[in-house]
Amino acid sequence: MSSIIQLLPDHVANQIAAGEVVQRPASVVKELLENAVDARSTDIKLIIKDAGKALVQVIDNGLGMSVTDARLCFERHATSKIRKAEDLFSLHTKGFRGEALASIAAIAHVEMKTKQDQEELGTQIIVEGSKFVSQEVAVLPKGTSFAVKNLFFNIPARRNFLKSDTVELRHIVDEFQRVALAHPNIYFTFYHNGSEMFNLPGSSLRQRIVNIFSGKTNQKLVPVQEETEIVTIQGFVSKPEFAKKNRGEQFFFVNDRYIKSGYLHHAVMAAYDGILKDGAQPSYFLYLTVPPNTIDINIHPTKTEIKFDDEHALYAILRASIKHSLGQFNVAPVLDFDRDSNLDTPYHYKDLKGATPTIQVDGSFNPFSDDKVNKHYSSYKKPEPTSNWESLYVGLKQDSEFSTGSADFSFESEEVTGSLFNDGEVEQTVHSAYQIHKKYIVSSIKSGMVIVDQQRAHQRVLYEQFLINMTVNQASSQQLLFPLDLFFSSVEMELIEELKLSLVNTGFVFEETKKDHIVISGIPVNVTESEVSLVLEQLLSDLQDGIPESSFSQNDSIAKSMAKSLAVKTGTPLTVKEQENLVNGLFACKEPNVSPFQKPTFITMRVEDLDKKFAI
Template identity: 85%
Template sequence: MSSIIQLLPDHVANQIAAGEVVQRPASVVKELLENAVDAKANDIKLIIKDAGKSLVQVIDNGVGMSVTDARLCFERHATSKIRAAEDLFSLHTKGFRGEALASIAAIAHVEMKTKQEQDELGTHLAIEGGKFVSQDVAVLPKGTSFAVKNLFFNIPARRNFLKSDTVEHRHIVDEFQRVALAHPNIHFTMYHNGSEMFNLPASNLRQRIVNIFSGKTNEKLVPIQESTEIVGIQGFVSKPEFAKKNRGEQFFFVNDRFIKSGYLHHAIMAAYEGLLKDGCQPSYFIYLDVPPNTIDINIHPTKTEIKFDDEHALYAILRSAIKHSLGQFNVAPVLDFDRDSNLDTPYEYEGKEASMPLIQVDANFNPFGDPDPAPTKSYSSGSGSSYSGSGSSYRKPEPSNWESLYVGLKQDTETITDIQDIQFESEEVTGSLFNDKEIEEAIYKTYQIHKKYIVSPIKSGMVIIDQQRAHQRVLYEQFLANMTVNQASSQQLLFPLNLYFSSQEIILISELQLSLVNTGFVFEEVKEDHVVISGIPVNVTESEVSILLEQLLSDLQDEIPESSFSQNDTIAKSMAKSLAVKTGTYLTEREQENLVNGLFACKEPNVSPFHKPTFITMSVEDLDKKFAV
């Protein structure tokens, strides 16, 4: 019997490894940028076309590679970062497994140009599907250039699983921002389809954050600084009033490596306890510096998760550091809001004891005695004071002309001479508690229960309506109808609104601008870091505009629908969710009736836009069963 276990060919093994390393074009961007950082480059360029599907190119001015290294770097498990197994616990670089370039070369057309500073000529390599096509010498500048073209050209199934260009481009920007934030001392530039998207000169950490997210980011940041034997913490968190619905601007870096940690995120949320609105998330840029031998970064293929030796201590230190910073910069509220700093104890009196005042009491003082026309007073000098009198008393003088206070008042009271002259209003005695008119009005009256449900009687029993879901359905169909027929009503603002967003959020708003205009928004300008809105839908208040747009951007964080109908549907759902009356809101009788009438005038009143029931009916028979003994 022949053996059934065989070794895989190299090109098959590389394609399997590529499934872990290269999930989308953003994975290629991450690996190439980290290699450029490890090459000690101080100027890195990223060039992409068609959201990385056609081209991903990274150019750096690092140390470059020799001819032998240029050929060897595409072999599996070939790396310059590790010599022994012990090196895994003392890593100071990004990539160390040696699988990235081999995996990328197995599923794309790769062209590499590299040259070391001391060499006169460089090396030009071309690889297609893991096979070397050409190797030549070339006149090149110092550094390395990797061009990855036609990603997944030999695996059509993987290429079909890629999302739209908008989604893939957003993932690439996320990876670019993570590497750029981890290394503010490096000059990064990014180009997409020939246009410059980011130009981040070398700067300090705060300036790098402002350059990436633009807008009014600088005034949102609160610095954090803490140093202990376990961890060194620095970075910035946002002020509570700038918290958003989405979790876009949240970054953890451990030894200049981006990570994701729900445990550490919980520590930050604990520090903000009582300062944030429900559902809001703070922005933060936290940089942790820990000894390399206390972490294990080899537990996840993408290296975005890290195992810490002492997570509990790290949790406590991080939460305390953020609480301290929020209090130090007067971000957290204090108990005495009207405290006058002029009343604080001066520093020179800090060690002194307070002297007690001396009080002397006259034992002969009688408040009921005869008044003394000339009482004697004496005051003691120094820190105490005293008062002495000769048993005097004080009486309030009585006015002599008190009768004059009542002169001129009219006597409006009338004296009733005969009690039989009093007439009483006659009352009609009926045989029922309510008259017919009151009974007729009560049949159509609605009632609100616990500020959550609306009860309306019907012939067969009653209808119990969830006010929030019902209002969502009404608003959803209104917005969808307005966007479909392009006849939305808009109210002009006396003063236009300036709303600031990050560069990625501005891109999303630009793509959805036409659909938002059809709902009633009027955009005067859409700039790189803010938008100017001069008109809003009629059922939207000015204070709700920023909340509505933030909720919309949060809902579209994963993907923007390609078709216009899907875009309209998503926008209508998001706006209905933001503007619908919430549970706990009191509704007047007129508002309750309008909501009930509007719900049953909808095309699909049974369910909300999110496919949840809006009402239930309870018949008289059901009520009878409840009372049955």
């Protein structure tokens, strides 16, 4: 009987390994950027074409590699940081020219150029699908350049599973931002299809955050600093009023490595307990430094998850340090019942001394002397008698409009009536709709009654209105007296640029669009000025996984998002008129039975059903 188990060829094994390491172009970006950082580079350039599907290139000015290292880095299990098994639990670098390069070379065309500073000539190597095509000596600048072209060229199925260019670019930007935030001292530049997306000179951590996430970010940052035997924490958190709907600007770094941790995120949210709105997410950029032997970073292939030795202590320290920072900078409310703010000394009186009052005494004054009395009160004049007061009214006409004759006055009757209104004039008001628990609207119909969910019903009404406006291009706008300046990150600005035409069709008027903010001079009639930023934030959050390619699907997504943001919420009291308008508007829709998210908007109860409830 022939053997069933056999060894796979190297090229097949490399492709399987590539499936674990390289899931999308962003995976290649992560590996190459981290390698460039470990090469002690001070200037790193990232060049992308077609969202990484055509080209991912990373150029650095680091140490470079020798001829032997340049060839060995494409071999499987090649690494520069591990010599024995114990090294797995004491890692200080991200990886130097190895590990994933063999996997990347198995599924793409790779061109590498590298040169060490002390060498006169460098090495150029071309690999296509794990096959070495050429290795030549070349005149090169110091450092290394990796160009990964035609990703997944030999695995069409994997290439077909890639998302749209917008989604893939967003993942690349996420990886770029994580590496750039972890190393603010390195100069990073990012180009996509020939246009510059990021230009980040080496700077302080705060300035790096501001450079990545627009100029307004500086206003919302609160510094966090704590040093203990277990962990050293530094970084920034945002003020509660700047919290957003999405979780985009939330970063944890452990020993300069980006990680994801739901447990640590819960500690941050616990520190904000009581000062955030429901569903709001604060921004944070937190850097934790712990001894390498107290963590295990190899529990996940992408190394974005870490296991800590003492998670409970880390949780408590993190929550306490953030609470302390929020209170220290007067962001969180402080209760002090012994302090009366009315007794606080104003700043401009703080260092002033009270003036000593002066007293002047007239020693010659005698209150019982007639001369003194005449002297001191000589200026006093006794009022003349007003016996001829009648002369004051001489000349007034008797027929004047100011006449005070008794004939000009009329007095109301003081007769008390039996009731406030006449019985014939009392009209009984009958409401056709009632609100229950500020959530449901009950209205009578011929066969019984209908119970409407006010939030879902309003979502359906708004959804169809927005969809009609975008389809017919007849949306009306209300002009703002003062234009709104709204700041967004570069990724969010890319999304807004793609959605701009559809937003204009809903009623938005864009006066100006800049690199990091937009100026809005007009908004849809059913949107208030205070709701504009909330609507756009919700829209960007809903579409962060990608914008549909077709215009109809794009309009549909925008209409759903805006309807969800603007619909009346559960717990909002409505007047009788508003209840009636909402019920009438719902049943005037094309599909009143379900909300835009396919949930029922109302239920009906027949009189017969009610009779059965009361039957004995």
